[in-house]
Amino acid sequence: MSLDTGHPDVQFAIEAVRQAARVAREVERELVDHTITKKDKSPVTVADFAAQALVGCLLDKSYPNDPLVAEENSAHLREPDNRENLNNVVKFVGRHLAYATPETVCQWIDHGGQDSANRFWTLDPIDGTKGFLRGDQYAVALALIVDGKVQVGVLGCPNLRDGYQPDHEGPGSLIVAVRGQGTWTTPLAEDGPFVPLKVSPIADGKDARLLRSVDAGHTNTGRVAQLVEVLGVQAEPVLMDSQAKYSVMAAGRGDLLFRLLTKAQPDYKEKIWDHAAGSLVIEEAGGRVTDLLGNDLDFTLGRTLANNVGIVASNGHLHEAALKALNQVFQEQA
Numbered sequence: 260m261s262l263d264t265g266h267p268d269v270q271f272a273i274e275a276v277r278q279a280a281r282v283a284r285e286v287e288r289e290l291v292d293h294t295i296t297k298k299d300k301s302p303v304t305v306a307d308f309a310a311q312a313l314v315g316c317l318l319d320k321s322y323p324n325d326p327l328v329a330e331e332n333s334a335h336l337r338e339p340d341n342r343e344n345l346n347n348v349v350k351f352v353g354r355h356l357a358y359a360t361p362e363t364v365c366q367w368i369d370h371g372g373q374d375s376a377n378r379f380w381t382l383d384p385i386d387g388t389k390g391f392l393r394g395d396q397y398a399v400a401l402a403l404i405v406d407g408k409v410q411v412g413v414l415g416c417p418n419l420r421d422g423y424q425p426d427h428e429g430p431g432s433l434i435v436a437v438r439g440q441g442t443w444t445t446p447l448a449e450d451g452p453f454v455p456l457k458v459s460p461i462a463d464g465k466d467a468r469l470l471r472s473v474d475a476g477h478t479n480t481g482r483v484a485q486l487v488e489v490l491g492v493q494a495e496p497v498l499m500d501s502q503a504k505y506s507v508m509a510a511g512r513g514d515l516l517f518r519l520l521t522k523a524q525p526d527y528k529e530k531i532w533d534h535a536a537g538s539l540v541i542e543e544a545g546g547r548v549t550d551l552l553g554n555d556l557d558f559t560l561g562r563t564l565a566n567n568v569g570i571v572a573s574n575g576h577l578h579e580a581a582l583k584a585l586n587q588v589f590q591e592q593a
Contacts, residue, residue: 260441261264262453262581265319269437273399275317279310279399280350280415280447283385286396287417290351295344297335302388304579305344307331308368309351309400310384315370316356316363318380329382330532330563336367355497375531375561378405383532388503389474394418394427396503397566402535408561412436412536412543415505417449422456423510425499434506434540442509442544458546458574459511464487464490464584467577469502470513471496482588486517489584490577505537506574509544513576517553517585528563535585541572546561548572551589553582 263269286306294302311331318327337343345361351366353359371382380403387397399415415432418427422434422444431447434456443453462465469492471483497504497513507513520527538548538556549555550567557566571581 260455262342262435262440262443263439264435266437268403268411268585269435269505271321272403273433273435273452273502274280275314276399276401276413277447278313278317278355279384279401280417280431281312282306282309282355283391283397283399283415284417285354286351291394293419295335302392303331303335304388304391305347305351306387307385307388308333308336308348308364311366311382312348312352312359312367312479313355313373314382314384314401315367316366319367319370322380326373326376326379326382327371328373328375328379328531329384329481330386330530331365331368331517332372333368333372334364336368339583342442344411352544366490375404375559378403380404381532381535382540384501387534395473396425396456398503398506400502400532400536402532402539404531404535404558405578407557408438409535409539409558412440412541413540414502414506414536417447419440419503419506421454421510423507423512432506434509436536436539436541436543437511438543439545440541442540444506456509456544457511458541458544459510459514460576462573462576464580467492467514468512469496470508470516472504473500474497479521483518484516484582485588485591486584489587490515490580500557502533502537502540505540508546508572508574511574514574514579516570516572520569528565530563531558531571532566538572545575546573547575547578549578549582550586
């Protein structure tokens with residue numbers, strides 16, 4: 260199996276993620292303590308807007324007819340009180356696109372406000388914003404979806420080395436998955452060979468390593484503890500923000516991941532940009548990703564996985580056991 264990096268879609272995704280990750284790292288190093296708070300109180304950074312603006316501009320040049328479904332929009336930046344924030348975004352984008360202005364940057368950001376279609380891209384410009392703010396793990400996540408199937412998924416993880424090892428001073432990791440061509444990693448900040456990634460062969464729950472978000476608010480910690488008990492997991496969980504966890508699993512350094520509904524948001528629907536790229540990264544490395552009921556993820560319904568409930572990802576060997584454990588825990592709680 261080999262990776263066709265010469266295919267236009269793959270070339271575009273790699274270049275877009277590399278540029279977006281480059282500007283994100285610049286903001287991380289120079290402005291990491293400067294945050295904006297959206298109306299829903301979630302933190303967002305200059306890096307989110309700058310990374311999305313870069314991808315929006317590149318997409319407008321290379322694939323002007325392809326919609327982009329992405330997390331951010333420019334409404335907040337256009338408010339008079341946020342002029343300084345907008346100027347900061349323009350400054351960082353302008354290092355890569357000399358013709359950037361406040362108006363063009365807002366237009367590029369809003370390229371991501373489109374609806375899905377038979378063929379579209381989805382982007383999380385900074386997946387794991389809280390990790391970014393802590394100087395920890397985050398990812399730029401871009402995916403191409405055609406007829407409801409993720410065809411290309413690319414993650415840019417500036418603080419990971421070799422696709423799995425935390426390293427804040429290293430070259431970072433670029434993870435590329437193409438349907439039917441496997442999952443591969445190469446240095447994010449420089450050209451290098453593409454190395455294939457494969458999930459672990461672990462098939463016994465007691466040997467499994469659970470990947471969990473640092474922020475406990477992203478899942479139901481009580482039910483996760485019950486799942487750990489049912490599956491017999493003995494190892495301490497690997498705590499990590501963002502879809503960097505998907506890369507770590509694809510590299511065989513983690514085996515199970517659960518996104519459960521929380522008590523605070525029992526009706527929450529996962530956003531497509533939070534899982535599209537990462538799901539293909541795991542699947543092409545030999546793993547499996549479904550919702551909590553074992554259904555395939557449905558990317559045909561716009562910005563959310565409206566037909567799915569939660570997420571379970573595994574190395575494949577543990578998937579049926581994970582689904583059985585979920586069924587047992589939920590029945591006990593019913």
